[in-house]
Amino acid sequence: MVSPAPAAVVGLGLALPPSASQDDLWRDFFAARYEGATQALAARIFANSGVRTRQAAVSPLLEDVADWPTERRMRRYQVEALPLGKEAVERALTRSGLAARDIGLFVVCSCTGYATPGLDILLARDLGMAPGTQRLFVGHMGCYAALPGLGAAADFVTARGRPALLLCAELTSLHIQPPARRVDTQQIVAHALFSDAAAAVVLAPTSAGAGRPAGSGGYVVREIAASTDTSTADHMTWEVTDLGFRMGLSPRVPQVLSVHVGSLVGDLLARHGLTVAQVDGWAVHPGGPRILNVVQRELGLPDEAMAASRETLAAYGNCSSPTVLLILDRLCRLPSAPRRIVMLAFGPGLTLYAALLTRD
Template structure:
């Protein structure tokens, strides 16, 4: 049952840098990167077991080695690469929704991989002809789950103001390749094996008779495990910390989050036919599938995104949603799940008009 004026996802657009096979990245760069300190065998196994077949890089290590670049140089390059990528995603989302750029009332941008002022929100609003009265919001450093609070905020704006909103998630993780060292740092190896670049944009509109209505948003943060996932600004880019205990923490909390989200809407897990789960890695997806009792078919879209695109941070759960939307028979009811620093779990319930 949809309420009149309920915010709906009316359009979605994706833009991707050039893709490279995981095996080629290993042979062409990372095998040398991890040659010292007896790490090559371990790193190769991690790459092979990452669940990633291909992934994208705006700045490919096969062409440019940024591992010794200063943070300043990386941030300058971020603007160069992110603006056209974001513009492409936004343009596709607006076209998909049938909404003109100057109709947008709120433009929200999520990114944790690059910072500059004027940022993507200002530059893209200018370049794409958005209104001078446009309201803007930039969400930084929330990491992999940022798209879902971004969606919730955009939906609240649509419901309150009756105007369309636009959400853009753009991440260039390739700019944060870390320099080689002789330590066996499994967290860095995992990060280098998984992360990828992408941009995804969503248009939300009021009172739509098509698309997916955004019914509810839920969040749960376990601050006792705040140190399990970190994203530190260093002189050589941003450095990921990724504890192997993250799947264990998700195992404790994910069922409760989903049951509460669905329960207050009169639903149970069996009522959901579409699952867009942030593919933080294969173990993350395994834990979610086991704790929620989902089938392989339920997880197929999320596993395909991990295999084809890698972990692109905030846009990734939107890529999983797009996989579901493109099906010959799109699901009627979708739960989106994403996880990140905090440790934080977010869930969004969508229902098709």
């Protein structure tokens, strides 16, 4: 009996809205939202965020959405997310050498906007996907959504022998909150970190990978693993309010990650006869500098192992679900691309996801 062919990454595509420097965002918009000691606190948080530049489809330097009702924000989401998602998908398809009509499953992840018909239907229409293309929308999972999305797409490829496409598209700029009457450190942190982006990945059976374009990845998805600590469910939240979606981010999140990340990664690698030292590529979701520091310490990683994650945070900010794919793209573009990559992402639950990707 012939074993089913595992799924391989055969195309990656990114799309980024216009960017602004962190210094300009602070000086020209956010600084005026705070006074006295709160302003001093916010200035330190922005300065120590690890972010140098970030993108916004709806830039606060041009439009202040803080008082917009959720309905208005969702209508704007439809306007901005559709072309951004289309750009990312078209780039991924071009790099894969496949056409939209070849896709058997189209997975879309987003926690920053909702509409029906959604991005999955509208993009399938605009890109010319076949009427029989299956679709899956993964909503409100937050920053880790790319990895369960990747897992669903890879499982489809393995089971059906057909290509699949994953798109992660987030517009966090639509959810800037009004100035608080009291000190709200969690909102300050969110306003200092989050950014907009779209990233798409095409997966195909390894047996169908011959002749794909150079630099398209070629990484086989070996396994997706997860660990959720439901006792800390209140540590990270993303609540729908009348004024957009509101982030809750406990300062205890890094401590929870420190308890679980070592066993999650160690067990995943052990199932494939590997150790941490044998992994030469790390794509760690940069929820913030403290989270990267905790992961580095608990896994015993050298500074160079975290470079791609820190550089992505600096250049793009925390883009929620697309971020780990931005790091994967950065690793794939290295002059000497890694042979084994572990991807890590974290989000509400409190949930940790890990993926192992390898190439010959």
